[in-house]
Amino acid sequence: MGFWKSLFTGADTVPSTQLPQSGGVLAEVPTGDDRGGRIFFSTDREIDLYELEELCDAVGWARRPIRKVRKAIQHSFLVVSMWEQRGSRKRLIGFSRATSDHAFNATIWDVVVHPDYQGKGLGKTLMKQLIKKLRSEDISNVTLFADPHVVDFYRTLGFMPDPEGIKGMFWYPD
Numbered sequence: 001m002g003f004w005k006s007l008f009t010g011a012d013t014v015p016s017t018q019l020p021q022s023g024g025v026l027a028e029v030p031t032g033d034d035r036g037g038r039i040f041f042s043t044d045r046e047i048d049l050y051e052l053e054e055l056c057d058a059v060g061w062a063r064r065p066i067r068k069v070r071k072a073i074q075h076s077f078l079v080v081s082m083w084e085q086r087g088s089r090k091r092l093i094g095f096s097r098a099t100s101d102h103a104f105n106a107t108i109w110d111v112v113v114h115p116d117y118q119g120k121g122l123g124k125t126l127m128k129q130l131i132k133k134l135r136s137e138d139i140s141n142v143t144l145f146a147d148p149h150v151v152d153f154y155r156t157l158g159f160m161p162d163p164e165g166i167k168g169m170f171w172y173p174d
C-alpha cells in the first residue's frame with residue numbers, strides 16, 4: 001500500500017492536468033475602425049459553446065456534438081480565442097486550440113476567423129499568439145493538418161508541407 005501511495009503522491013510525479021496557466025488576456029489590438037473598442041486574444045476556456053458553434057457555422061464547418069466539443073476543449077493543452085469588445089459587449093470572432101504531450105509536440109486544431117473579420121491579418125495574429133504561447137512552454141515541434149485551400153495561409157506563418165518527405169497518415173474506422 002505504501003509503495004503504491006508513494007508512486008502516485010511522490011513529489012516528482014507529474015499531475016495529469018498540468019496545463020499552461022489559463023484565463024489570461026494574451027494581447028490586444030484596436031478594432032481598426034472609427035467605432036472604438038478592441039480585439040483581444042484570450043486563453044480562457046470558459047467559452048459559450050453555442051457561440052463557438054455559431055462561429056464554426058459561419059465558415060460552413062459540419063456541426064459536432066456540443067458535449068464532445070466541450071470535452072475536446074477541456075482536454076486541449078492550450079486554447080486561444082479572439083474577441084471583439086465594444087463597451088461591455090463581447091463577441092467571439094476567432095478560435096484555435098492545440099493538443100500536446102506537454103514536452104516535445106503540439107498539434108493545432110480548429111483554427112477559425114469569422115468571415116466578417118477575415119483578410120485583416122487577424123488569423124495570422126491568432127496563430128502567432130498560439131505559437132508564442134507554445135514556445136513559452138518549451139514545445140518545439142508544432143504540427144497541424146491544413147485543408148487544401150489554406151495551405152498558403154499556414155505557409156505565410158512558416159509551416160512546411162512534408163518536411164524531409166514526411167507524410168501525415170490517417171486511419172479511419174471502416
Ligand SMILES: CC(C)(COP(=O)(O)OP(=O)(O)OC[C@H]1O[C@@H](n2cnc3c(N)ncnc32)[C@H](O)[C@@H]1OP(=O)(O)O)[C@@H](O)C(=O)NCCC(=O)NCCS
Pocket residue numbers: 059111112113114117118119120121122123124125145146147149150151152153154156
Ligand atoms: C484560414 C483563416 C483562419 C485565415 O484567417 P484570416 O484572418 O483571413 O487570415 P489573415 O488575414 O491573417 O491572412 C494572413 C496571410 O495569409 C493569407 N491568407 C489568408 N487566407 C488564405 C487562404 N485561404 N489561402 C491562402 N492564403 C491565405 C493572406 O493573404 C495573408 O497573407 P500576407 O501575410 O502575405 O498578407 C480564415 O480564412 C478562416 O477562418 N477560414 C475558414 C476556416 C478554415 O478553413 N480554417 C483552417 C482549417 S485547416
